[in-house]
Amino acid sequence: MTNLVEIRNLHVEATTDSGRRIEIINGIDLDIAKGEIVALIGESGSGKTTIALTLMGYARPGCKITEGSVMVDxxxxxxxxxxxxxxxxxxxxxxVPQSAAAAFNPSAKIMDQVIEVTRIHGLMPxxxxxxxxIELFRALSLPDPEHIGDRYPHQVSGGQLQRLAAAMALIGDPKVMIFDEPTTALDVTTQIEVLKAFKSVxxxxxxxxxxxxxxxxxxxxxxxxxxxLKGGEVQETGTTEDILSTPKHAxxxxxxxxxxxxxFEFSGRTEASATPLLxxxxxxxxxxQIQADGLPLVCAxxxxxxxxxxxxxxGIIGESGCGKSTLxxxxxxxLPASAGQVLFAGEKMPPAAKSRSREQLRQMQIVFQSADTALNPAKPIEDIIGxxxxxxxxxxxxARSKRVDEILDMVRLPKSLRYxxxxxxxxxxxxxxxxxxxxxAEPKLIICDEITSALDTIVAAAIIELLKELQRELDLSxxxxxxxxSVVKAICDEIVVMYRGEKVEQLTREGIKAPEHPYSKLLFSSVPKLDPAWLDNLVLEPDLIRQYGGL
Structure with missing residues (x-):
């Protein structure tokens, strides 16, 4: 089979702020045949995206291709x-980028942006x-293909926008496509349809x-x-089936x-109580604004x-926009509740945090999805924890300094990071x-809001293990x-399924195997498996997709 792409002895260097040069890609070889899809996997910083971008002869700011060849056709x-x-x-x-929203101009219609490359390169009238x-919109299973191009980017869903980004890339009839984490931000039900569309086209x-x-x-x-990939070097390569069934490298x-x-099964000091913690x-x-019925204009x-x-x-699960984070x-x-009550250890909590006592605030902490925005960039770690x-x-x-060291040890971080x-x-x-x-704060309850979604698989698994250890040691909930x-199943005893702001079902971990609500069935059946034939063999009920797919 003739190779369309041949990368030989590729080296890429990055220059740090201090002027020091670091080799981030070290002698990579890679072949891709016509019609073949090759996946680059590995942790953050392994070089996946850097290698992919070299196919366009591009290196990100601060980076430089220093050696090797990248042959494309x-x-x-x-x-x-x-x-x-x-x-x-x-x-x-x-x-095709990870964030389609960032790839589109919000002030221009979708069609004008999709066909722009044909104007720039003079490909066709x-x-x-x-x-x-329109042909591509239809091939990518987009709704109303004749008119979706007349909308603006904010008028379509995330899954639709991701497929429209693919249409933008495909309209020039490329020989090679680069997909950079294109489904990472999508819900599982949306992800399935996007993957099917990408694969068929x-x-x-x-x-x-x-x-x-x-x-x-x-x-x-x-x-x-x-x-x-790891550390800019190839650790192993093989067919998808071989890598998944018989991986050789550690x-x-x-x-x-x-x-x-x-x-995880909790084996701490907890005893059953008639009064729930929450x-x-x-x-x-x-x-x-609060409406006449006492509910806000947008009731999430x-x-x-x-x-x-x-x-x-x-665990609380559901697609984006279902109300998980709002809850x-x-x-x-x-975000103060407009109706209902929150009771903690039998005590009614004021709806607004500013009205809660310091002790009430201490016992219930929240950890957010993005540590980058949650942590003050101007403060050293010892001040953030202190x-x-x-x-x-x-x-x-x-006393505070000693306790900072103890807490760093709890979360398995070296004390030297405090500075x-x-x-x-x-x-x-x-x-x-x-x-x-x-x-x-020494809380009794920690609310974890999508804390592993931005992390690599290995790092996310380590965070889950840390949570389990801390629960055993500190009697947390x-x-x-x-x-x-898979993350929710690993650590949660019960799971609440939400859809469009409402709780549609509550299940034990064992109950996931036999959910009763149609949306729960669609959600659980849409989680990809480590099986190359899974997507091709997947059959979802059309009525469920029409009612709950939200695509």
């Missing part, structure tokens, strides 16, 4: 002039380009592809071969082991109720500092909000 992208590369980008090679775009057009991802289950559905085995976190009674909340959570016993964990903020008092020690416990000086700032830490380290900040069912 007989042309060495490293040897061409920038003008020559620009003529190839969008025609022979195209790119505008009328023909529009007809070609690529195979029909005989287009070669590079698929960058850290999600092995997604990769299993779309890739013919897998290249495992790092590949670690990636596979981390895909499905081990189930009682949510008929809570509604949302945004905008409607009449939700559940109990959480001390020492147990509750978390309502429980924490950041602030709640002073606020809740009045600690100062040597660093958040920007100097990895994603996993920052999330551990996030937990350390919450633990400093967790509310775990996520769209990753």
């Amino acid at each position: 007989g042309k060495d992208m490293t040897a061409l002039s920038e003008g020559q590369r620009q003529r190839i980008r969008g025609t022979e090679i195209a790119y 505008p009328a023909k380009a529009r007809l070609r775009a 690529m195979k029909a057009g005989g287009i070669a592809g590079v698929y960058v991802s850290h999600d092995l289950a997604v990769v299993a559905q779309i890739a013919d071969r897998i290249v495992v 790092y590949t085995q670690e990636l596979l082991a981390a895909f499905e976190p081990r189930h 009682h949510i009674n008929d809570v509604s909340s949302g945004y905008g 959570v409607r009449s939700v109720g559940f109990d959480l016993q001390k020492g147990r964990n509750l 978390a903020r309502t429980i924490a008092g950041m 602030r709640p020690l002073t606020f809740y416990h009045g600690m100062k000086g040597e 660093r700032h958040p920007a100097e830490l990895s994603g996993g380290q920052k999330q551990r500092v996030n937990f350390a900040h919450a633990l400093a 967790y509310i775990f909000i996520s769209h990753d069912l």
Whole structure:
């Protein structure tokens, strides 16, 4: 089989702020045949995206291709002039980013943006380009293909926008497509339809592809071969089936082991109690002016109720926009409930956090999805952890400093990190500092809002293990909000399923195997498996997709 892409001895260097040069890609070789999809997997910083971008002859700011060749259809992208590369980008090679929202201009209509590459490169007349775009919209299973191009980006869903980004890339009839984590931000039900659309269009057009991802289950559905990367070097390469069934390298085995976190049974000091630790009674909340019925203009959570016993964990799952995070903020008092009650250890909590006592605030902490925005970039780690020690416990000086060291040890971080700032830490380290900040209050309940969604598989698995250890040691309870069912199953005793602001079902961990509500059935059946044939064999009930797919 003739190779469309041949990378040989590729080296890429990065220059640090201090002027020091670091080799981030070290002698990579890679072949891709016509019509073949090759996945690049590995942790953050392994070089996945850097390698993919070299196919366009591009290196990100601060980076430089220093050695090697990148042959695409007989042309060495490293040897061409920038003008020559620009003529190839969008025609022979195209790119689909992780965030389609960032790729679209919010003030221009979708159709004008999708066909723009045909105007820039003079590929075809505008009328023909529009007809070609409509063909792609239809091939990518987009609704109302004749008119969706007349909308603006904010008028379509995330899954639709991701497929429209693919249409934008495909309209120039490229020979090679680069997919850079294109389904990471999507719900599982949306992700399935997007993957199916990508796969069918690529195979029909005989287009070669590079698929960058850290999600092995997604990769299993779309890739013919897998290249495992770590530290800018290839650890292992093979067919998708071989890599998933008989991985040879220890790092590949670690990636596979981390895909499905081990189930956890709590064995702490907790005793059953008639009074739950947390009682949510008929809570509604949302945004905008309160209406005549006492509810906000946009009611994101409607009449939700559940109990959480001390020492147990509750998962809340559902698609984006279902009200998961709004409910978390309502429980924490950041968004006051407009109706219903929040009781903690039998005590009624004021709806707004500003009205709660310092002791009430201390006992219930929340850890957010993005540690980058949760941590003050101007403060060293010792100040970030030390602030709640002073606020809740009045600690100062040597006592506070000693306790900071103890908490860093709790979250398995070296004491030397106390002098660093958040920007100097990895994603996993920052999330551990996030937990350390919450633990400093010595709470009874920690609300975890999508805390692993931005982390690599191995790092996310380590965070889950840390949560389990802390629960055993400190007798904690967790509310775990996520769209990753494997994570929720690993740590939660019960799971609340939400859809459009309402609780549609509450299940035990064992009950996941036989959900009763139609949306729960669709949600659980849409979670990809480590089986290359899973997507091709998947049959979802059309009525469920029409009613609950939200695409």
